[in-house]
Amino acid sequence: MHHVHDGSPCCRVPRRTFLADVGMGFTGLALGAMLSGEKSARGDEHAFQAPNGRPHFAPKAKNVIWLFMVGGVSHLESFDPKPALNEYAGKSLDETPYKHFLDPDFLKDKVRTAAPDLRKILPKLYPLQVGHKRYGESGTEVSDWFPHIGGVVDELAVIRSMWTTDIDHGAQLQFHTGRNALDGNFPTLGSWIHYGLGTLNENLPKFVVLGRPLADCCGGNEGHRADYLGPEHDGVPLNADPQNPLPFAAPGRDTYREEQAAEFALLDKLNGLQAVEYPGDAQLRARIRSYELAFRMQMAVPDAVGTDGETAETVKLYGDDKGNLSEFARNCLVSRRLVERGVRFVQVYHGSNGAAGAWDAHSSLKQNHSGLAAQVDKPIAALVQDLKRRGLLDETLVVWGTEFGRSPGAEGSTGRDHHPFGFSIFMAGGGLKKGIVHGATDEIGFAAAEHPHYVTDLHATVLRQLGLDSRKLEIPGRKRLEIDHGEPIDEIIA
Numbered sequence: 001m002h003h004v005h006d007g008s009p010c011c012r013v014p015r016r017t018f019l020a021d022v023g024m025g026f027t028g029l030a031l032g033a034m035l036s037g038e039k040s041a042r043g044d045e046h047a048f049q050a051p052n053g054r055p056h057f058a059p060k061a062k063n064v065i066w067l068f069m070v071g072g073v074s075h076l077e078s079f080d081p082k083p084a085l086n087e088y089a090g091k092s093l094d095e096t097p098y099k100h101f102l103d104p105d106f107l108k109d110k111v112r113t114a115a116p117d118l119r120k121i122l123p124k125l126y127p128l129q130v131g132h133k134r135y136g137e138s139g140t141e142v143s144d145w146f147p148h149i150g151g152v153v154d155e156l157a158v159i160r161s162m163w164t165t166d167i168d169h170g171a172q173l174q175f176h177t178g179r180n181a182l183d184g185n186f187p188t189l190g191s192w193i194h195y196g197l198g199t200l201n202e203n204l205p206k207f208v209v210l211g212r213p214l215a216d217c218c219g220g221n222e223g224h225r226a227d228y229l230g231p232e233h234d235g236v237p238l239n240a241d242p243q244n245p246l247p248f249a250a251p252g253r254d255t256y257r258e259e260q261a262a263e264f265a266l267l268d269k270l271n272g273l274q275a276v277e278y279p280g281d282a283q284l285r286a287r288i289r290s291y292e293l294a295f296r297m298q299m300a301v302p303d304a305v306g307t308d309g310e311t312a313e314t315v316k317l318y319g320d321d322k323g324n325l326s327e328f329a330r331n332c333l334v335s336r337r338l339v340e341r342g343v344r345f346v347q348v349y350h351g352s353n354g355a356a357g358a359w360d361a362h363s364s365l366k367q368n369h370s371g372l373a374a375q376v377d378k379p380i381a382a383l384v385q386d387l388k389r390r391g392l393l394d395e396t397l398v399v400w401g402t403e404f405g406r407s408p409g410a411e412g413s414t415g416r417d418h419h420p421f422g423f424s425i426f427m428a429g430g431g432l433k434k435g436i437v438h439g440a441t442d443e444i445g446f447a448a449a450e451h452p453h454y455v456t457d458l459h460a461t462v463l464r465q466l467g468l469d470s471r472k473l474e475i476p477g478r479k480r481l482e483i484d485h486g487e488p489i490d491e492i493i494a
Contacts, residue, residue: 053198055467060431060494062200062395063339064462066190066347067332067380069372070172070214071357074406074416075424075445077143077369080160081132082445085408089127093409096125101446110421112165112180122409122417125444129366138435145373148381154435155384155393156426157492161439161448164404164420164455169356171403171420173219177227178456178484181219186484187233189459190345191226194233196468200342203300205236208338210331211349213237218356218403224347228478235347240327240334242306246297304341305334318382329379336386339396350376361406363415384428397430397465401458408444422448425458430465433494456486464488 076082088096100106102121132143135150140158142150149156166174170181177186187195194207207224214223224235238245307315307330312323318333319325325333328350335346351358351372361368380400387393405423406416422441428434439451463470470485 049472051196051473055197056469056472057467059465059467060395061397061429061465063343064190064193064345064397064399064430064466065335065339065383066345067376067398067400068172068175068347068349069357069359069376069400069402070218070349070351070353071169071359071361071402072171072404072406072418073359073402073423074361074365074369075160075419075422075441076406076408076416077128077130077365078146078373079140079142079158079424079426080405080441080445081128081141081143082408082441082443083128084443085125085445086127088125088444091125093121093123093125096444098442098444098446110163110165111167112182113168113170122407122411124410125408126410126416130370136435138437140435140437143373145370146377148378152381152384152428155388155428156435157428157432158424158426158437159439159453159458159489159492160422160424160437160441161450161452162401162423162425162455162458163448163452167404167418167420169218169360169403169418171218171418172214172357173223175401175403175455176219176223178454178459178486185222185225185227187227187229188222188224188235189462190224190235190347191229191233192459192463192470192473193345193466193468194235195226195229196463196473197344197466200344201300203296204304204338204341204343205238205297206344207233207235207347208343208345209235209237209347209349210240210334211328212352213349214352215354215356223349229475235345238301238305240305240307240330242302242308245301245305300341304337304343307333307337314386317386318379326375326379328375329382332379332383333386336383336390336392339387340390340392357403359402360418361415362411362417363413365406365415387429393429395430397432397462398428399425399458399462400427401425405445408446419446421446422452427458427461427492431494432465432492436492438489438491451489451491453489454483454486456483457489458486460486460488461492464493 076085093099093102102123130143130145132141134140135142136154138154140153140156142153164171164174165180173181176188179186190207197206199206209224213221226233236246307325310333315323315325318329331348335348338346358372359369384393384398387396387398402423402425404418404420407419409417411417422445439453440449441447442449460470474480
């Protein structure tokens with residue numbers, strides 16, 4: 001028996017639920033959705049405009065491959081070499097022209113962290129642990145630990161003036177959401193793109209995650225989640241293994257595909273009936289969409305993450321001369337295969353180790369970074385080369401980043417501490433300028449001195465190239481701060 005409502009505010013129900021209730025079923029649900037949109041259709045300028053899957057303006061890129069090095073890569077021994085560190089090695093900052101960096105007034109508004117007493121400015125300067133040279137026609141300086149990336153430097157836009165506010169590894173989460181971890185969890189950049197743009201392939205997720213996620217100490221799975229945007233916009237973790245790309249990616253051995261299709265159809269009907277009663281249930285919406293996508297993915301994902309069809313030459317480009325692919329090399333190759341098939345955002349982690357991250361070189365920096373650089377240098381360069389030769393680099397943004405740099409001062413006798421005041425990232429493709437360096441730190445690499453950019457400036461640049469305006473991505477009840485939006489780095493955009 002259906003209840004009769006008197007129309008008073010306390011008893012009023014959504015029109016689409018009422019229409020379904022009185023017997024119109026899914027027709028009523030569809031009509032109710034149309035009626036609920038009448039306000040916008042009548043031209044209410046204050047009505048919320050949900051994304052329609054199309055960019056806000058003409059995009060220059062379609063996809064993003066986001067490479068994140070976990071633990072904090074030293075900018076000084078990678079893409080911002082500072083010979084002055086050798087000149088002043090062993091001296092205290094107060095014996096150099098840079099003693100003002102010890103001034104509490106310089107630092108007081110630059111750090112927000114849960115454990116501020118654990119991080120002190122290390123005054124004794126530590127020399128460079130590796131040589132460096134200029135590469136390419138651009139003459140960009142790159143350390144000797146990254147010779148393959150040096151070989152593609154004329155495709156890169158290197159930004160040497162990034163900064164953030166967390167001096168501990170909550171900066172890993174901050175790099176992905178733009179907000180300090182003390183503020184809580186927020187949607188990640190990949191999730192905003194998932195929310196704002198339609199799919200390019202109905203059989204694959206729009207947002208894929210490869211590699212081991214961040215540790216719980218430093219953001220955990222929130223490093224690729226959507227928070228208040230809803231779980232349907234979370235990144236989907238995949239393994240670059242066609243035999244086991246994700247849990248439950250194939251029906252059981254005793255289940256026929258036709259039988260499974262009938263099961264999905266029944267689930268869809270049952271969930272649809274529940275959706276009539278609870279149209280605002282984000283978890284239900286996500287579940288329905290995940291069932292639908294999961295069925296389609298069972299065929300598409302193993303092909304996307306498989307590399308058997310790749311030529312021996314391509315495999316050697318990413319791996320070793322014997323055709324062996326490391327885990328990270330395979331993830332880079334699979335990233336190309338995913339964007340080639342229409343995945344919007346591929347997030348690749350390197351160095352996750354269940355703690356702060358492998359790149360966290362508080363000691364033995366030379367041993368640590370030389371070994372880790374050898375793992376990533378060739379695959380990243382191969383990814384840029386491979387995208388270019390296939391005509392994909394112009395429409396794919398490649399982003400290389402890490403949560404912060406490492407300190408110019410020595411920690412103990414062989415390492416560097418966390419350093420959020422100035423560090424480096426690089427980008428390639430997707431309508432950016434090639435072979436340029438933008439921004440600078442001071443002579444010893446302590447602080448972003450020219451064209452400083454907070455991490456959301458990077459986010460804004462990626463969104464701009466995809467044709468999205470972050471200010472049009474706000475949702476009701478979730479007012480975003482100005483720092484959330486950032487400003488595109490116009491100087492690197494072609």
